[in-house]
Amino acid sequence: MPKCSCPVSDHQVRGAVEGSDLWTRFLETRAELYRPDCPNERKCACPCGEVIIVETVEDEGFVTCPSCKEKVCFKCQERHEGSSCAAYWQWRKENDTSDKAFEELMSSEGWRNCPVCQAPCSRASGCNYMTCGSMACRNAGGTNFCYVCGEKLMLATEHFTHFPDGMFSDYCLNKRKASMSQLLQEFTRLPIAAPRPRSMW
Numbered sequence: 001m002p003k004c005s006c007p008v009s010d011h012q013v014r015g016a017v018e019g020s021d022l023w024t025r026f027l028e029t030r031a032e033l034y035r036p037d038c039p040n041e042r043k044c045a046c047p048c049g050e051v052i053i054v055e056t057v058e059d060e061g062f063v064t065c066p067s068c069k070e071k072v073c074f075k076c077q078e079r080h081e082g083s084s085c086a087a088y089w090q091w092r093k094e095n096d097t098s099d100k101a102f103e104e105l106m107s108s109e110g111w112r113n114c115p116v117c118q119a120p121c122s123r124a125s126g127c128n129y130m131t132c133g134s135m136a137c138r139n140a141g142g143t144n145f146c147y148v149c150g151e152k153l154m155l156a157t158e159h160f161t162h163f164p165d166g167m168f169s170d171y172c173l174n175k176r177k178a179s180m181s182q183l184l185q186e187f188t189r190l191p192i193a194a195p196r197p198r199s200m201w
């Protein structure tokens, strides 16, 4: 495949960012990709709504969508043939007018971005131990992270150890650290008590 340095075309982008309806649909598609029972089945969600069963990943990590015929990046599941994931997301961040609406959607739904692939993840049954369902993370061996602080959790035991008050409370080890250092800061801001005058007697 010849290397192409053309920027992402307008219609590719419009398809990817238009309206939060599309976002919702896309997120739903993304979410349903996670199927713990078939770890080897590879799927890729096209922004057009099509879910592609991946048989071959073409040059440079793209798969062709049978519905819109566009090439979809297998890694981030967006259509950005000719530019890298990083360049595309940078561009997207700077130009995406639906970002604000999307952020509102994120917070109203209580979604968190995966710290590794940035895919929005919803909290299943109120537990703070999050598992990213995106293909990118599944293909890389899975990502777990904390709903409270957003940090990646490496060990399965952190399901318990990272949450001293239990995995359903709005509290975790990092939050404790943060509030401790805040407390410490406030403490050091207090005026230092003047030394007591030596007793006269």
Ligand SMILES: [Zn+2]
Residues within 6 Å of the ligand: 046, 047, 048, 049, 050, 065, 066, 067, 068, 069, 070
């Ligand atoms: Zn498509």
Ligand SMILES: [Zn+2]
Residues within 6 Å of the ligand: 073, 074, 075, 076, 077, 078, 080, 084, 085
């Ligand atoms: Zn990509």
Ligand SMILES: [Zn+2]
Residues within 6 Å of the ligand: 114, 115, 116, 117, 118, 119, 132, 133, 134, 136, 137, 143
């Ligand atoms: Zn992820």
Ligand SMILES: [Zn+2]
Residues within 6 Å of the ligand: 127, 128, 129, 159, 167
């Ligand atoms: Zn849990």
Ligand SMILES: [Zn+2]
Residues within 6 Å of the ligand: 146, 147, 148, 149, 150, 151, 162, 172, 173, 174, 175
């Ligand atoms: Zn945490």
